[in-house]
Amino acid sequence: MATNEASAQQKITPFLWFNGNVEEAVNFYTSVFKDSKIVFMHHLPGETPGVKGRALTATIVLNGMAFMLLDGGPMYTFNPSVSFFVHCKTQNEVDYYWDNLLANGGKESRCGWLQDQFGLSWQIIPDALGQLMGDPDRKKAGAVMNAMMGMVKIDVAALQKAYDEA
Numbered sequence: 001m002a003t004n005e006a007s008a009q010q011k012i013t014p015f016l017w018f019n020g021n022v023e024e025a026v027n028f029y030t031s032v033f034k035d036s037k038i039v040f041m042h043h044l045p046g047e048t049p050g051v052k053g054r055a056l057t058a059t060i061v062l063n064g065m066a067f068m069l070l071d072g073g074p075m076y077t078f079n080p081s082v083s084f085f086v087h088c089k090t091q092n093e094v095d096y097y098w099d100n101l102l103a104n105g106g107k108e109s110r111c112g113w114l115q116d117q118f119g120l121s122w123q124i125i126p127d128a129l130g131q132l133m134g135d136p137d138r139k140k141a142g143a144v145m146n147a148m149m150g151m152v153k154i155d156v157a158a159l160q161k162a163y164d165e166a
Contacts, residue, residue: 010066014084017072018118023055025069025118032100033062083113083121090126091156097124098153112154128156132163140166 018025023041030036039059046053058069088094094112101124102108105117112125132144143166144159151158 013066013068015068015070016078016120017070017076019074019077020054020071021118022058022069022071026055026058026060028104028117029062029067030060032097035064036060036062039066078115078119078121080109080113080115080121083123085123085125088124088126094124094126094154094156097122108152110152111148112151124154126154126156126159128159129154132159135163137166142166 016025026038026041030038037060039061041058042056044054044056054071055069056071060067060069086097088097098114101116101122102114103117107115109115109121112123112129113121114124115121129144129148133141133148135141135144140163143162147159147162148154
């Protein structure tokens with residue numbers, strides 16, 4: 001594996017296991033996250049039987065965070081026990097990440113969670129959720145929690161309405 005500046009500064013780097021689609025994942029994630037780059041991509045040599053030229057490993061940076069990707073084969077798959085939390089400042093930002101990460105076959109879940117086309121789980125959460133749920137007025141915070149529990153994609157206006165009406 002190649003060492004790079006991004007992962008050298010980051011003490012812990014997520015290492016993601018894919019099955020024959022590392023290059024597709026690299027292109028997808030770097031298109032969704034605007035502040036991103038491909039740091040390194042290693043392709044199998046042309047003489048490798050059956051997988052000629054396929055990307056074996058890659059390092060990408062998404063919004064300042066390095067990720068390493070490996071084409072490890074079908075032995076392991078992603079599951080929701082590990083997810084990536086995307087902090088969003090506005091509803092527009094929530095909508096952007098929600099829509100783009102669901103593109104090409106992703107699946108919605110509940111309470112701001114989704115799985116992208118590769119099965120990787122993401123939480124697309126507006127900062128307002130934590131602020132409203134953290135209110136010392138437990139009635140207001142509870143109303144926000146109840147509203148969130150009924151949502152698929154988080155709706156900031158609906159959270160604020162639940163808070164205001166509590």
